[in-house]
Amino acid sequence: MAASGKVAFRLPPLPTIREIIKLFNLRAQKQLSQNFLLDLRLTDKIVRQAGKLKDTHVCEVGPGPGGITRSILNADVAQLLLVEKDTRFIPGLKMLSEAAPGKVHVVHGDILTYKLERAFPKHLEMKWEDDPPNVHIIGNLPFNVSTPLIIRWLENVSKRDGPFVYGRTQMTLTFQKEVAERLTATTGSKQRSRLSIMSQYLCTVQNCFTIPGRAFVPKPEVDVSVVHFTPLVQPKIRQPFKLVEKVVKSVFQFRRKYCCRGVEILFPEAERLEKCEQMMMLADVDPTLRPAQLSILHFKNLCDVYRKMCDEDPSLFTYNYREELKQKKTSKRTFRALGKE
Structure with missing residues (x-):
């Protein structure tokens, strides 16, 4: 008999994912952007991108019928938290939980509102400057929540709250191929966008590999990429997240x-032209560059200058261009209506 502690955990024989889908009559719902990954070689490959998971605490987002879940459990994790919004998947996940006694906690809830800062034991917390903690987030994200969710988590990284109260928690997540390309796009590339800056100023972001759409059931119209995030010890822009987001959003508003x-x-x-000229000059940014040509250093300079300008005039940060446009349109309509009377 093998010595105690040396035997790696393996799941007992279970129905296949296809059988689980049949057993519980599970159909992917198009309005929820659901696509099932049934090939366990691919789910194993996704989990390998997360690195060594033995004895780590993992949160899987939207496990669905449990394909990636099995691969995570076979990586011999200490604890696995499953957060699933769709009640139809809970019985199948409970079956997996019973097959791995004491290892799995199934939560019926929405990851957008679930409090991950309370999900794991306090002793796992590491200092931000230290190595990443033994906590990992993994998920085959539905397309309709992937962008708002990663923006939410990036804000959490900047504030070191949510799943990042434990330290520089790593994430391995799937995105539409096009979104993954934006997240990892380099300066000057066609896919360079708001997402490129917001993710790369806070994290090391790696586009690991692409899964063809045909590997999913039902087959989505796009391919899917696996992206790995590790928060940086020091963000490349040291300004509040909302300020950085406002500057980056504004610049990419007119990307051409x-x-x-x-x-x-x-x-x-x-004061638009005067202030803009002042900001570009102080930030030392060539005003004739296109948004995609701006490096993170350019954005750092722009954000630093904008912060100083907001400190001098606090009403500046609350100014909203879209609101001004709306008010103008309303005024024009009112003026026309009065003219017809």
Whole structure:
């Protein structure tokens, strides 16, 4: 008999994922962007991107029928938390939980509202400067929540709260191939976007590999990529997340125009040109560069200058270009209506 502690955990024989789907009459719902991954070689490959998971605590987001779940359990994790919004999948996940006694906790809930900061034991917390903690997030994300969810988690990284109270928690997540390309796009590339800056100023982001759409049931119209995130010890832009987001969003608002066009809309109309010119000059950014040509250093300079300008005039940060446009349109309609009376 093998010595105690040396035997790796393996799941007992279980129905296949296809059999689970049949058994519980599970159909992927298009309106929820659900696609099942049935090939266990691929689910094993996704889990391998997370690194060594033996004795770690893992949260799997949206496990569905449990394909990736099996691969995570076979990696011999200490604890696995499953957060699943769709009640139809809970019985199948409970079956997996029974097959791995004491290892799995199934939660029926929405990851967008679930409090991950309370999900794992306190002793797992590491200092931010230390190695990442023994906590990992893994998920084959539904397309309709993947972007809002990663933006939410990036904000958590910047504040070191949510799943990042434990330290620099790593994440291995799936995205539509196009979204993954945006997340990892380099300066000047066609896919460079708001997502590129927001993810890369806070994390090391790696596009691991792409899974063809035909591997999923039902087959989505796009391929899917696996992306790995490790929060940086020091963010490349040291300003509040909302300020960085506002500057980056504004610049990419007019992605085909010169970057100064997006910077302009950070300011009310009356002082727009003057303030924009001032900001570009102080940040040492060429106003004729396109948004995709701006490096993270360019954005750091823009954010630092904008922060100083907001400190000098606090009303600047609350200024909203879209609101101003709405008010103008409303005023025009009112003016026309009065003219017809």
